[in-house]
Amino acid sequence: MRALLCLIAATASAQPLPLDGIAHAGFRVSDLDKARLHYTTYLGFQQAFAHRDGAGKITLAFFKINDDQYLELSPTLPPNGLIRFTHVAFLTPDLEAVRRILESRGIHPPPAARGRDGNIAFSLRDPGNQRIEFVQYLPGALHSNARGKFLDQRRISDHLQHAGVAIPRAKLDDAVRFYHSQLGFEEFWRLDDAPGKPRLIKLLIPGKRRDIIELMVHDEPPTRAAYGSMHHINFEVPEITAPYQAILERGANDSRIHPAVNAENIWAFNLYDTDGARTEIQDLRKVPNLPLAIAGLDHGHAAGFFDRNLHRYDMHLVGIAEPDGRLSARYAGRYKLPPSLFYANLEEMLDKTRPKAVLVFSNTFDHLRIVQACAARGIHVMMENPLAVSLEHARAIEQAARQGRIQVLVNYETTWYRSNHAAYAFTRGEKPIGDIRKIVAHDGHQGPREIGVPPEFLAWLTSPKRNGAGALFDFGCYGAGLITWLMDGRRPLSVTAVTQTIKPQIYAHVDDEATIIVRYPHAQGIIQASWNWPYSHKDMEVYGQYGSVITVAANDIRLRSPSIHNYFTLPPQLLTNPPHKS
Numbered sequence: 001m002r003a004l005l006c007l008i009a010a011t012a013s014a015q016p017l018p019l020d021g022i023a024h025a026g027f028r029v030s031d032l033d034k035a036r037l038h039y040t041t042y043l044g045f046q047q048a049f050a051h052r053d054g055a056g057k058i059t060l061a062f063f064k065i066n067d068d069q070y071l072e073l074s075p076t077l078p079p080n081g082l083i084r085f086t087h088v089a090f091l092t093p094d095l096e097a098v099r100r101i102l103e104s105r106g107i108h109p110p111p112a113a114r115g116r117d118g119n120i121a122f123s124l125r126d127p128g129n130q131r132i133e134f135v136q137y138l139p140g141a142l143h144s145n146a147r148g149k150f151l152d153q154r155r156i157s158d159h160l161q162h163a164g165v166a167i168p169r170a171k172l173d174d175a176v177r178f179y180h181s182q183l184g185f186e187e188f189w190r191l192d193d194a195p196g197k198p199r200l201i202k203l204l205i206p207g208k209r210r211d212i213i214e215l216m217v218h219d220e221p222p223t224r225a226a227y228g229s230m231h232h233i234n235f236e237v238p239e240i241t242a243p244y245q246a247i248l249e250r251g252a253n254d255s256r257i258h259p260a261v262n263a264e265n266i267w268a269f270n271l272y273d274t275d276g277a278r279t280e281i282q283d284l285r286k287v288p289n290l291p292l293a294i295a296g297l298d299h300g301h302a303a304g305f306f307d308r309n310l311h312r313y314d315m316h317l318v319g320i321a322e323p324d325g326r327l328s329a330r331y332a333g334r335y336k337l338p339p340s341l342f343y344a345n346l347e348e349m350l351d352k353t354r355p356k357a358v359l360v361f362s363n364t365f366d367h368l369r370i371v372q373a374c375a376a377r378g379i380h381v382m383m384e385n386p387l388a389v390s391l392e393h394a395r396a397i398e399q400a401a402r403q404g405r406i407q408v409l410v411n412y413e414t415t416w417y418r419s420n421h422a423a424y425a426f427t428r429g430e431k432p433i434g435d436i437r438k439i440v441a442h443d444g445h446q447g448p449r450e451i452g453v454p455p456e457f458l459a460w461l462t463s464p465k466r467n468g469a470g471a472l473f474d475f476g477c478y479g480a481g482l483i484t485w486l487m488d489g490r491r492p493l494s495v496t497a498v499t500q501t502i503k504p505q506i507y508a509h510v511d512d513e514a515t516i517i518v519r520y521p522h523a524q525g526i527i528q529a530s531w532n533w534p535y536s537h538k539d540m541e542v543y544g545q546y547g548s549v550i551t552v553a554a555n556d557i558r559l560r561s562p563s564i565h566n567y568f569t570l571p572p573q574l575l576t577n578p579p580h581k582s
């Protein structure tokens with residue numbers, strides 16, 4: 001008999017707990033009406049039922065996520081109360097089986113009790129003194145009677161995917177033993193502050209939903225804000241943009257609401273309730289993490305890349321090739337970059353770091369050499385405009401890209417302007433302004449020296465060899481690209497350019513003023529590239545048979561037609577369906 005009992009105990013110890021996943025998470029709130037407004041308005045969860053005291057006052061409100069999962073809010077938090085999170089509960093179809101297995105693993109649960117909701121449950125305390133509950137839904141209970149009800153279509157998510165539990169570091173080993181060895185939760189990811197010093201441990205709960213508990217590790221006693229962040233809940237969504245936009249449209253205006261790729265390389269954003277408890281919305285698909293390298297730093301737009309992209313999780317910088325040691329040191333100091341990133345030799349950097357793509361911030365003459373080196377290694381390239389200093393270089397770049405089977409992209413700032421895309425829309429479909437007759441592109445500024453470009457940038461912009469020309473190449477390429485796009489890539493009948501140097505005392509070797517006329521069978525393009533504008537200028541005029549569209553910087557346009565006698569501004573986001581021609 002003793003052997004049989006030992007065998008039964010061993011079998012129970014080895015089998016996983018019969019769990020479905022998280023049943024609910026509980027929070028204390030200071031003002032239930034405000035909390036209800038938060039969870040129903042922003043997150044779309046309906047209050048399904050509530051417990052009340054003898055005076056009819058709500059003591060516990062249940063907000064439905066899906067037929068198995070709920071949020072429980074208790075209006076018992078004192079003003080500025082430190083801890084809002086009360087407990088997390090796990091759903092089981094067989095509470096007695098859970099009890100037997102836990103007993104076999106050295107845990108002695110208290111007797112199960114029927115709650116006011118009609119279900120049976122028992123609770124435990126983890127090594128950090130956090131209450132966890134095991135619950136079985138019974139027929140006739142509030143949760144069972146609510147099946148198929150209170151499922152608002154406005155729900156931001158229908159899956160509570162994980163809950164965060166705060167654990168003191170001194171209790172971490174005991175907590176891991178409790179959750180992993182005794183409850184059978186499987187560790188699958190951790191984030192370390194330093195080797196052997198985890199800040200977060202993710203544990204997979206047995207069950208069909210594969211829900212998760214996150215152990216949020218702390219050293220010092222957490223502040224109120226820290227507790228609000230660590231004790232959190234997470235909702236899974238299939239894509240991050242729609243719920244983010246929905247949250248904003250519903251009136252949320254917290255500056256902390258901003259999608260970002262987190263340490264797991266997953267898109268997420270946070271929302272905080274009226275007492276500072278954190279709700280995380282997360283798209284569980286992994287974001288590809290692209291290894292990138294940089295070739296050259298003497299193009300001033302390199303600073304823009306570092307300013308905007310150093311902290312992105314969907315890419316990481318593996319190397320920088322720049323032969324000028326002083327320039328490398330300047331960037332290293334400004335952006336706190338480790339010396340190991342920098343190489344004086346391009347080929348050495350490519351061979352040692354093996355990037356998937358290279359961003360080129362060099363002078364234009366060096367584009368060919370860099371593309372050839374990357375193409376030989378199958379590495380894609382994106383460079384700042386223009387493509388090349390000459391047709392000969394452009395053809396050689398084309399050949400190298402074809403042989404290396406790589407993509408070569410040229411970044412034109414105006415490509416991303418919403419105003420240009422809106423103007424394009426007026427020349428498509430029913431063509432509200434009619435067939436194009438004239439396109440005028442204005443591009444440039446007061447001059448590179450006048451606007452204060454860095455000396456290494458100015459040195460090659462004013463070199464006919466390294467830049468190919470002056471304003472003609474610096475800004476003529478913008479209009480050329482836009483006109484080619486608007487004219488569906490057709491080859492023009494002729495191209496005529498007039499250049500001059502108005503400020504020879506500054507630009508002695510290159511032009512600073514250029515006008516290019518591109519002739520088509522039934523249209524003309526005029527490109528005005530200049531280092532003599534009184535201000536920065538990147539606008540375009542498109543004239544058709546019936547009207548015109550004029551872009552105003554990046555985001556606005558002005559429209560004129562026979563039925564519209566005054567110019568007015570239209571936001572491009574309203575132009576997905578341009579008006580019919582009059």
